Amino acid sequence: MPDKNTTLGELNDLLGRLQRVRSQMVRDARDELAKTPAQAELINQYISEAETILYDALNRVPGQPEDDRGMSRLIGLGDRVASDLNETRPTALVPPYDDQISRERLTAVGDLYYIYQHERAGVFRAILKLQQLFQAGEIRLSDGPGALSLYQYDRKRVLRYTQRERRAAYRKVFGYTEAVPPAGAEPNTAFHALLSNFCQHVSRFFEDKRVSEVLRPDGVRETFGSMAVVRRSGLDLRHNLKQVSFGHVAVLRSEVMVLLQEAFDILGSHDVINLFGADNAWDVLEEMLTRYVREIPVTSQRSRMAVTGREILRWLSEDYLLSTVRIDFESLLEAIVDACDDWLTSAESVGLRYRPQAGRDNVVTFRPAALPRRGQAYPSAS
Template identity: 50%
Template sequence: MATEQDYQGLYDRIAALRDTVTKRLASELISNPQLGDSLTQQIDALLQSVVDADAKAPAPADGGLAELAGIGPQAARNFGQTRMTPGVEPYDETITSERIIAVGDMYYLYQHEKIGVFRVVRKLQELFKAGAVRLSSGPGAYALYQFDRREVLRYTQRDRIGAYRRIFGYGSGPGPTGSRPNVDFHKLFSHFVHQVTLFWRDKRISDVIRERAYDPSFGSIAIVRRSGLDLRNNLKWLSFGHLNVLRVEVMQLLEEAFRILNSDDVKRLFGADNAWDVVEEVLIRYFNERLVTSPRQRMGVTGREVLRWLAQDHILKTSRPEFETLLLEIAEYAEEWLTSAQAMGLAARTGEARVLPWDRTSPAPLRVVGRTPPGVPVTRAPAREMEL
């Protein structure tokens, strides 16, 4: 059990140790910046081991209040002898990865819902029931029959849309009773993806123009960590409820839908080579829609990978080499998601705002009295996610 005097002395000794080490190794630290990171990690680990050992020590029955108040035989003779607690468990380390992974799967499903996969299958059901297509006893026809019979056992389209509204804030409508739409998700998710892409963009520039690109000014891991933790904390309270079961069922439903669309008789009906060709053919022929299949599908795949990465404790790493190595896993996914979202008007790259022209000290407004100032490009606000 650490006293207030021991607590204060510990941090004073750690500070003195850091000061002594940096003075003795000043020349080596200049030529080898990685040495400084290694020393910092070792000292931090030493400090954390002492704090953890103290936290495991049994506390007195009254929590140390008698010592502090000067009551009983264990009363402290001075303030330095009173018990000092190290703190509580960090907030960011209390998130269950399973729920965030489930959110990633729901994001993947949402993008396929927006593409129109389930609408295509329902349209095929209508045509099949009306006898308007030449399907009779093939594998696709039989799968359509089974798909229709099982519908009463599944979550409905309204249930799915309500879940998307509650988790991501996408679409419109009241949503499930008692729930609130997560209107902050898209903003936080886009912000995290932006910071990941900017980090690696800065890193690549640093690798090109500098011999040793080991400088915190080239890509701040603190910014990436904070944006990722903000997103993860936002999803923490919105991933409870029936989300886990719903995503398993709808993932099975998506697999069944593609089994229908990829059957030989259905592909032959539309002259298609694969299931995606069937989806696009039905959307064009019966819904007269502009196809967004490719960017939407890639947004689903890459967005799910980013959220899966965020579900692990990688975001809590403070060591630069370790964090960069782990972040590399989603570097390309983040860049691809941002490019796809930008192509659809759902996100915009914000890195240019960090650099101002030489003759300007602050960003100029885009419009002044309804007119765009000279030299400032006209930009459009990202399009909102429309109702399903």
């Protein structure tokens, strides 16, 4: 294993020997590879892991206080002067960018997306309208648990992020709404296109997998789907979210999740349910939106986008994308394939379309499928 006296020539010799081992293993397994090509992946994975071990050993070499990482030997100072480059000291690799992702921050972004979709579904608008009707005495609520909760709903106003602050956060993190982002921040307008792109590649990967299983029922060859395309689209989305996950996102998520739960407790209380002749909180929400807010509810679609979007973003917060073994990658990715298909279908049903602008292939716009009639809610990407 490499130590502080290992030279660049010795390291290159070790790496060259590993490549010769790779070639020998392929030649020895030639007959087996003809029958089971997937064995080649195991051979390559074995060599790649060995190379990683060598470079990790370089990172663990103990340094001395006067250690200059071999620069004096390279430039000709001191008593150990290199006569050629092979006698210089090898340098370890820097940590990969994609390994330096904070799981907690991406998890908070997933929860914020969940909150946003429920707010777009009209949960907070319905509660505030219900509270207004209750205070005016226009509905038959008096002293039940729902009535008491309506009274208490905004008593903790000092702890609640206002609608303006929430919309500014959505603009900063997702590029949604037309609100002005917090001072110094820019709207993350790339998010929706990156999320759509990732979901489409995941869906296509498993479509190709199903086709390959039909055409190659014996399973002797790998599937048609490209791991690299799915990985790259997922890493692009992770990188985008990393840049916008700093700040008060985690704190806002924690408070507003409580606010969202309290809102559903009110909608699901028995006196409010009985008032509308409903079966559950979602039915009450739809009745409020239709009867008093004058909107056409899209609660089912927004609810599915909330659940599946949160599931996808939380999956991305793990290191699953970095797996290089196909069977492992497929098995881990299968956990969100249904969520990706569901998200795409729900997004389309609320009017989000993938339409690149003419002459600008790298720009994606999202437009409603049709203009609403008078009094209807306007469906949009935000």
